[in-house]
Amino acid sequence: MSEKELGKKWDRCLADGAIKFGTGLGLGIVLSVLFFKRHTWPISFGSGAGLGMAYANCQNDLRSHYMLHRSEKEQ
């Protein structure tokens, strides 16, 4: 993986993390206000879940260079 590719992957990871954190935060706020009587825990749960999704995406992305993909499998 060249340096440029790696840099781009990290950029994507950070942007993705920010987006998923914000989305989780928003959904957590909506759920907290609507269903959970304005407690704080849905908000932290949502943002944590967002960060976790971003982490998993980033891990997959960084590993994909070293994995064998289905399209490259030879008969």
Place this chain on the structure above:
Amino acid sequence: MAAKILPVVKLATKVTIAGGALYVAYDSGLLGSGEQGSEALGKAKAAIPPAIEEWMKYFGLQLPTMPKIEFSPVQSWNSGVRWTISSLSEAPTKASDYTSQGLQYIKDLTK
């Protein structure tokens, strides 16, 4: 009769709003892979100035134009890293030079 249906209606409204929020998040690719997320971010960034224009026209105000800030945090960080590493690598040589100069000065004093 209305008092009996009201809790159900409230619950149905809440579920609709929550479900709508979830659907919007899913549909705009916010919960997908990294590339979808950065696409959505790009679209949002591109859509902000026209949206602000619309709002300004609606309210009849005029926001002062943002001054173009020529500051790049990436450039600053990179140059900072380079400066640190180069000064660390030159430090032993410079230290020995300064000590030898200091010793020479003291020797000259005591001559």
